[in-house]
Amino acid sequence: MTTQLTIGPVLFNWSAERWRDFYFKIADEAPVDSVYLGEVVCSKRLPFYAEYIPEVAERLAAADKEVVFSSLALVMNNRELAGVSELADQTDSLVEANDLSAISYLSGKPHIVGPYISTYNEGTAGFFVEQGAKRIVLPPEIAAATIAELAKIGVELEIQVFGRLPLAISARCYHARSRNLHKDNCQFVCGEDLDGMELSTVDGKEFLAVNGTQTLSHSYGNLAPELSTLLELGVSHYRLSPHAIDMVAVAQCFRDQLDGRLDAGEATARLSELALGVPFADGFFHGQAGVDWTPAEV
């Protein structure tokens, strides 16, 4: 299995033009093999950029990138379910299932199990493979020992190696709540924070990032120092989760490391500059608190 670099779906409420231009730039300049797009967090956001999806997909395909459509993580009503069903009905594209409804619709045809599905062991992974999963994107809360077990199944495994870690999803919108608004009348205030709204403790320690109904880590997950271990474990796909920073340079950094042109220490130093001072975390991989940062090779 060759090693593939992927760009995960944009999780934040970027303007339609920013969203389109981000993917255009990835198509034109980023040394990645696979690109995921679609609305994972809040179904209310999709109409804003939906019209750009076909041309973005076309441009990515023309650049020889695999295009994957990601489904919504928390599906609560028939309107949202219809969207998942429509996505699953596409015959010519791969879909990343982020809710069991998508798994159900995609059963029997090749698909990707997304990181919002609780795949924690070989029993569950094996079931998904029998249903047609060709790739499983691991949830964030996963340790090296678990990856080793899942790799025995022989399915493609993808792990997020860069970007804020998705930690929770809710029916409640915390962006709206922070402005004393309800979700139904949210005024799309989440669009003000390109990388999520910073949440800190009362004594001023940076902690989490709020993205509408989603809660992410403040720290960027960074597994660049663990790449050689991940390769040995048999992980085939390496996900970079989009932020409003130079993602082409981030992708180049990982590409250079995978191709042996950059060692782990140099890569992390470069990523640190690109991340504009946001700290890194790798604790889940080491079976510790997720926020911990105890890199192996730096």
Added chain:
Amino acid sequence: MNKSLTAKKLELVCPAGTPASLRAAVDAGADTVYLGFRDETNARNFPGLNFSRRELADGVAYAHDHNAKVLVAINTFPKAGDPEAWHQAVRDAEACGADAVILADIGLLAYTVEHHPKLRRHLSVQASASNKEAIRFYAREFDVKRVVLPRVLTVEEIAALNDNIPVETEVFVFGGLCVMAEGRCSLSSYVTGQSPNMNGVCSPASHVRYEEVGDQLVSKLGEFTINSFGEDEAAGYPTLCKGRFSVEGSVSYLFEDPTSLNAITMLDALMKAGVTALKIEGRQRGRAYVTQVVSAFRQAVDAASRGEAMPDLDMSLLTEGGQDTTGAYQKTWR
């Protein structure tokens, strides 16, 4: 068919953290008791709590003698490469005569279907099945008979669901309130390395500290301050999502206030929405608490089934900080 005309009496499903609580719940009028084994196979893996195999067998006998049922929650996600404790739990639940198991993991559901096909299966809230297609999937693939709904849906959405699924639904009506979709939350694990999904704990006491800073009492989980209390405030437990945090200079309970779910005023609506069973959270609670809450809900369910007005029940001493909420059942919560 108009469900309000055919609504059956709601089944009251009550928590038991110990054999004494099981007997208390049954004596107070529980139709069903749910519990877990004393290990990491269930989502209330707290010290001093839960059941040995012998205690389960005795508990089942006591419950069955009093026309009550026993459900065994095996609702954490088995450890990769080492699922034996979870498989053993399923085997022992069946051997002890449990009326059903409550499962979340797909691999464990598949195992149970294959090896214990006659053991009735309920889907845990930790599986986060929040829509009709996800529920149909679990019914089709694993023949689950009942789904415990995640605490994300409004009553209207629950009613719409029940018209379109082939299984029973059970909903939480009282106790601790997850504000995140259950089974999909790694907040506790991010801070402590211990999570509901993997370890059966959330914001575990082993990682909690209280410190005095000036005239404030500060509660910490791992290395993060979750709340800070002045002298005139009662200090609560630092459950991560009930903490006070700062956003853009403004301090608030951004995720949720320190509050408990209490849907006792909504039983009629839930009954009309086609719900089969009502679940009370709190296996970590003591026997006295179980007696009080179960007794109150017994009266309320009986009144609702007779179409009578809700009895006037003061639950404020049983809720966190004396506060309660109907949570996601009302759309404005979102």
